Amino acid sequence: MDPNRLKGKNILITGAARGMGAANAEAFAAQGANVCLGDLDGAEAEKMADKINAAGGGKAVAVRMDVTSRADNAAAVATTVEAFGSINVAVFNAGLNKPRFFMDIDEDNWDLIMNVNTKAMWLGMQEVARQMIKQGPMEDAPYKLINVGSIASRKPLVDVTVYCTSKYGCLALTECGALGLAEHNITVNGYAPGVVVTPLWEQLDKDLVEIGFKEREGQAYDDIVRNNLVIKRVSYPRDITGTASFLASADSDYMTGQMISIDGGWATT
Ligand SMILES: NC(=O)c1ccc[n+]([C@@H]2O[C@H](COP(=O)([O-])OP(=O)(O)OC[C@H]3O[C@@H](n4cnc5c(N)ncnc54)[C@H](O)[C@@H]3O)[C@@H](O)[C@H]2O)c1
Numbered sequence: 346m347d348p349n350r351l352k353g354k355n356i357l358i359t360g361a362a363r364g365m366g367a368a369n370a371e372a373f374a375a376q377g378a379n380v381c382l383g384d385l386d387g388a389e390a391e392k393m394a395d396k397i398n399a400a401g402g403g404k405a406v407a408v409r410m411d412v413t414s415r416a417d418n419a420a421a422v423a424t425t426v427e428a429f430g431s432i433n434v435a436v437f438n439a440g441l442n443k444p445r446f447f448m449d450i451d452e453d454n455w456d457l458i459m460n461v462n463t464k465a466m467w468l469g470m471q472e473v474a475r476q477m478i479k480q481g482p483m484e485d486a487p488y489k490l491i492n493v494g495s496i497a498s499r500k501p502l503v504d505v506t507v508y509c510t511s512k513y514g515c516l517a518l519t520e521c522g523a524l525g526l527a528e529h530n531i532t533v534n535g536y537a538p539g540v541v542v543t544p545l546w547e548q549l550d551k552d553l554v555e556i557g558f559k560e561r562e563g564q565a566y567d568d569i570v571r572n573n574l575v576i577k578r579v580s581y582p583r584d585i586t587g588t589a590s591f592l593a594s595a596d597s598d599y600m601t602g603q604m605i606s607i608d609g610g611w612a613t614t
Contacts, residue, residue, distance in 0.1 A: 537612070
């Protein structure tokens, strides 16, 4: 890992207390970036920031935020700028899932998932872009927004209609955002994981048994590996950090409006 690849990048990452967000924060800082870890769980985000600071590399700060609040998004941007002087990359990673079959979806399920996964991404993009526009264009590089999508941004899945709707929305925000923010020298890209073993998937695995889609815990992993994945294993946050780092780095400067599948080949099956 090149310890200077992301030097000079000041990066806000939402949902960074655990899972892929935390792994990305660690990887970015190990490559020289300063990172602001935003999460609903402020205490865990603090702990993760302490761990990153103890490791050397770029600096880390934490901020408690609910991504569905415009004020919290603005405050997270302000925290990043106060700590590091500016913001030039943001990763909109916070997200959740609660499976339901189509006829069992209710307003609460719809609002929860759509608000956290999609509406909050739009709010965050706008608040971060507002600050980037205020800073003025960087001379040598574009500002970068990175949206976390999913295989559910590309495939209909019978057990998670609302999650699919929300993540198709993340793809639309990536493509439309690229068009809408280009004039400000801001690129918008993203990545779309498949099955990543994190607290989100561990909960989903249990919920899929509860709604009667699977008979036993672990069955969803086994079925997806057998039926959907080209690379015959599930993934871990460490499988994702390289793609996220690429999108944060200068190597992706001539890219916008793209969502990279990093899903063991699922999108092709
Ligand atoms: N795990 C997978 O298999 C998988 C696959 C495809 C896409 N994704 C997406 O990747 C992203 C990260 O997922 P993960 O698996 O690491 O999840 P995770 O549950 O391990 O971590 C998500 C983090 O987001 C935070 N969060 C939730 N709601 C929030 C809110 N309202 N405000 C601020 N923070 C909030 C949580 O506290 C948690 O720390 C999500 O957008 C998810 O939809 C995950």
